[in-house]
Amino acid sequence: MSISRLTPAYETSLGKCYLGDALELLKKVKDNSISLVLTSPPFALRRQKAYGNVDAASYVDWILPFAWEIQRILKPDGSFVMDLAGAWNPKKGTRSLFQYELILKLCQRFHLAQEFYWYNPSKLPTPAEWVTIRRTRVKDAVNMVWWLSKTEEPQADNRRVLKPYSKSMKRLLRDGYDTAMRPSQHEIGPNFQKDNGGAIPPNMLSIPNCRSADSYIKRCRQEGLTIHPARFPEPLPEFFVQFLTSPGDTVLDPFSGSNMTGAVSQKLGRKWISFEINEEYVESSQMRFEENPKTGAGLGIKTLMKKKKPA
DSSP: OOGGGSOOSEEOSSEEEEESOHHHHHTTSOTTOEEEEEEOOOOOOSSOOTTOOOOHHHHHHHHHHHHHHHHHHEEEEEEEEEEEOOOBOTTSSSBOOHHHHHHHHHTTTSEEEEEEEEEOTTOOOOSHIIIIISOOSOOOOEEEEEEEESSSSOOOOGGGGOBOOOHHHHHHHHHOOOOEEOTTSOEEOGGGGOOOSSBOOOSEEEOOOOOSSOHHHHHHHHHTOOOOSSOOOTHHHHHHHHHHOOTTOEEEETTOTTTHHHHHHHHTTOEEEEEESOHHHHHHHGGGTSOOTTTOOOOOOOBOOOOOOOO
């Protein structure tokens, strides 16, 4: 059975959200059919969260079956991007190595295209025992975002994610500069002055994640729906969808949560598929697509699960 024969929980003109176990649903997706799998799976945290998570000791064995299905469904030029926070060893001020064990396993079937670092300046000072009580560590504010590819030549174009030039670069483009060999032994040639429409971004993405009153949250509260506690900030999936796909490509998120990946893909003209095992999160994620009665804005949701009334 292919995914197209299953009934989605809801759909839009470009995408479909399915309620169910991601591993079982991934098995129903056709080989070589997805341009980008972009997700933030449950993290390997010491404390159990409402959305479900596995501890660091079990994490590698737990996630590998999902990864092998993802490798199968990716197009030859497709990419797998995974936001994954690190973990601390229980009752110790030392880091777990599970992330590095995982990436070594994954690279048995994937290529490591590039690692990214998501710096969240609004993160709380954790782990509290070592940061705010003993004062022997600094706060942990960076997540690894692994960009893996099926082959060595994945679709990617950094011209789609250019940043505005700095004031100094604008001045250099306007006034020119002297070509010369720098002390670092880098030769600055005449092509450096070409205006390419913006600066190439680094692999350090500084994106705060502190929004507590966006439209999704407001609409969920109005409808009495469960708000997902760990939501993607919009600029993060937006960066990778633009960088690694073209309009009309298909983006899949197997752990979609509040379905920010689907909403971003819809806005950018990409097809999307999302999986989520928690029915309450699927129900509330519709708020990202439903028309707002005050603004009239929406993303064309076509079918709805039966919504619960506020208590």
